Amino acid sequence: MERVNPISYPDHSKRRILKEKIFLGLVIALSAITVSPIILIISKLVIKGVKQFSFDFIFKTTPNTYEAMTAVASGENIPGGVLNGISGTLLMVAAAALIAIPLGITSGVFLYENQGKRLANLVRNVSDILQGVPSIVLGLISYMWIVKHITHGFSALAGSVSLSIMMVPMIVRSTEETLKMIPNSIKEAALALGVPYYKVIIKVLIPTGFSGMLTGILLAISRVIGETAPLMLTALGSTMVNWDITQPTSALPLLVWEFYNDPNMVDLIWSTSLLLMVIVLIFNLVSKKIAKSRQ
Amino acid sequence: MNKNIAKIEDPILSVRDLTVAYDKNEAVKQVSVDFKKNSVTAIMGPSGCGKSTLLRAFNRMHELYENIHITGQIILNEEDIMKMPPIKVRRNLGMVFQRPNPFPTMSIYDNVIAGYKLNGIRLKKSEKDEIVERSLKDVALWDEVKDTLFKKGTFLSGGQQQRLCIARALAFSPEVILLDEPTSALDPIATSKIEEMLINLKKNYTIIMVTHNMSQAARISDYSLFMYLGELVEYDKTKTMFTNPKEKRTEEYLTGKFS
Numbered sequence: 001m002e003r004v005n006p007i008s009y010p011d012h013s014k015r016r017i018l019k020e021k022i023f024l025g026l027v028i029a030l031s032a033i034t035v036s037p038i039i040l041i042i043s044k045l046v047i048k049g050v051k052q053f054s055f056d057f058i059f060k061t062t063p064n065t066y067e068a069m070t071a072v073a074s075g076e077n078i079p080g081g082v083l084n085g086i087s088g089t090l091l092m093v094a095a096a097a098l099i100a101i102p103l104g105i106t107s108g109v110f111l112y113e114n115q116g117k118r119l120a121n122l123v124r125n126v127s128d129i130l131q132g133v134p135s136i137v138l139g140l141i142s143y144m145w146i147v148k149h150i151t152h153g154f155s156a157l158a159g160s161v162s163l164s165i166m167m168v169p170m171i172v173r174s175t176e177e178t179l180k181m182i183p184n185s186i187k188e189a190a191l192a193l194g195v196p197y198y199k200v201i202i203k204v205l206i207p208t209g210f211s212g213m214l215t216g217i218l219l220a221i222s223r224v225i226g227e228t229a230p231l232m233l234t235a236l237g238s239t240m241v242n243w244d245i246t247q248p249t250s251a252l253p254l255l256v257w258e259f260y261n262d263p264n265m266v267d268l269i270w271s272t273s274l275l276l277m278v279i280v281l282i283f284n285l286v287s288k289k290i291a292k293s294r295q
Numbered sequence: 296m297n298k299n300i301a302k303i304e305d306p307i308l309s310v311r312d313l314t315v316a317y318d319k320n321e322a323v324k325q326v327s328v329d330f331k332k333n334s335v336t337a338i339m340g341p342s343g344c345g346k347s348t349l350l351r352a353f354n355r356m357h358e359l360y361e362n363i364h365i366t367g368q369i370i371l372n373e374e375d376i377m378k379m380p381p382i383k384v385r386r387n388l389g390m391v392f393q394r395p396n397p398f399p400t401m402s403i404y405d406n407v408i409a410g411y412k413l414n415g416i417r418l419k420k421s422e423k424d425e426i427v428e429r430s431l432k433d434v435a436l437w438d439e440v441k442d443t444l445f446k447k448g449t450f451l452s453g454g455q456q457q458r459l460c461i462a463r464a465l466a467f468s469p470e471v472i473l474l475d476e477p478t479s480a481l482d483p484i485a486t487s488k489i490e491e492m493l494i495n496l497k498k499n500y501t502i503i504m505v506t507h508n509m510s511q512a513a514r515i516s517d518y519s520l521f522m523y524l525g526e527l528v529e530y531d532k533t534k535t536m537f538t539n540p541k542e543k544r545t546e547e548y549l550t551g552k553f554s
Contacts, residue, residue, distance in 0.1 A: 185396040189460070192354060192392075193410035193467070194385030203413050207400045 108175020139230030174216020454485025
């Protein structure tokens with residue numbers, strides 16, 4: 001058989017290689033621009049904040065303006081720390097999680113069990129809308145409900161309620177998505193053993209999907225830890241360590257805002273932000289790790 | 296009764312005029328059949344003939360789905376299954392599925408006694424140990440896992456997982472074990488182990504197995520049941536059916552004219 005000559009065509013290989021290089025360079029440059037803000041933020045916080053970091057910073061409460069002023073005037077580090085913020089954040093986030101986790105998981109299970117039904121679709125849409133409500137509005141609502149009618153004054157409880165409303169939709173979604181990923185065969189295996197349906201949910205489905213739900217919960221917590229606006233209207237702030245849920249309470253993001261407004265204490269902004277950032281990062285990394293470890 | 300249906304004296308499980316419909320499509324049509332105690336019965340037929348649907352009706356798995364309607368009677372030891380509480384039905388008829396499905400959060404030990412654990416039945420430690428050992432010995436898994444009982448069941452190989460699932464069904468000491476293509480996801484070695492084990496199990500249990508694999512049915516079953524398009528076509532001793540089928544459709548299926 002006669003061999004057919006391949007069609008000859010101009011050789012553009014040089015131009016193609018050049019194009020490829022330009023494109024690669026572009027991709028790298030744009031990626032660098034994308035990640036640069038986080039690097040700039042962290043480096044700025046570390047450079048400006050690290051000098052305030054000390055044992056006292058974690059274990060003492062905020063100084064008053066006068067103490068800070070004299071320290072700044074004599075060129076020393078500002079005394080005191082942010083213990084009231086740390087304890088307040090801990091208290092409010094824990095209370096918010098306590099409210100949001102049972103609500104979120106039960107609604108998530110409800111949505112999973114009623115796929116495609118009208119009420120479930122309504123609940124899912126409402127929950128999605130709730131996720132988009134500006135946090136300051138949630139603060140206002142909590143002010144109306146809790147501050148005015150239940151605790152009759154600014155309180156950690158009011159702050160927790162506003163934070164929990166932010167957490168619920170995230171937990172609902174992650175619960176539903178996790179349960180959906182569990183193979184039906186696991187459910188059938190339990191039912192074939194004569195296990196009543198509610199026990200299948202509590203003893204089989206939830207434990208099987210536990211790590212997925214935990215990821216959602218940790219992400220929700222890391223979202224609300226940094227929330228400032230709703231707390232300004234509800235928890236107000238405090239210069240003391242407070243564990244009473246009916247009293248005004250401080251929080252790390254609230255302290256950042258207070259320091260910003262006080263010219264004598266501006267230096268503390270950086271270290272407080274750094275601490276907040278580190279906590280949020282830890283939550284994020286842990287939840288990523290858990291998400292990765294599950295198959 | 297149809298002349299192609301073997302008469303069984305003193306059956307353990309009797310099915311009368313059973314019809315199972317998905318919405319309006321009847322997947323199993325007016326099936327009446329008796330199962331013999333302490334034997335292996337194979338349910339054969341091409342895909343979509345309703346064999347799995349028939350098997351799943353026996354322990355009322357269809358109740359989970361709203362669009363499935365069942366009429367007819369299923370009688371276990373002179374008691375109507377449809378009128379028994381589901382937990383009693385499922386304790387008397389253990390089920391093993393196509394793909395091994397051990398509970399991923401539980402250890403091998405807990406998987407075997409999962410039926411007790413999940414139903415909130417409290418047992419003494421010694422009783423639990425005894426059930427676990429007996430069940431795992433029944434499926435010839437004990438020697439392979441006795442040192443790793445508290446490891447997760449999902450670390451086992453596919454064949455071991457499937458034997459673990461059979462052990463889980465045996466833990467309740469059911470009268471009947473229903474197997475839905477138990478070896479279709481396994482390799483030949485794991486398959487032959489399970490077949491060997493099933494032959495041993497029929498001393499104490501009645502085994503009803505759906506299978507796609509005709510040679511498997513020929514190897515291990517005493518009775519065979521052939522279904523086509525939701526109807527029960529022929530039911531006889533396996534030897535008789537494989538050597539001398541009465542129905543043309545059975546013969547065509549067995550000789551590979553269709554599958």
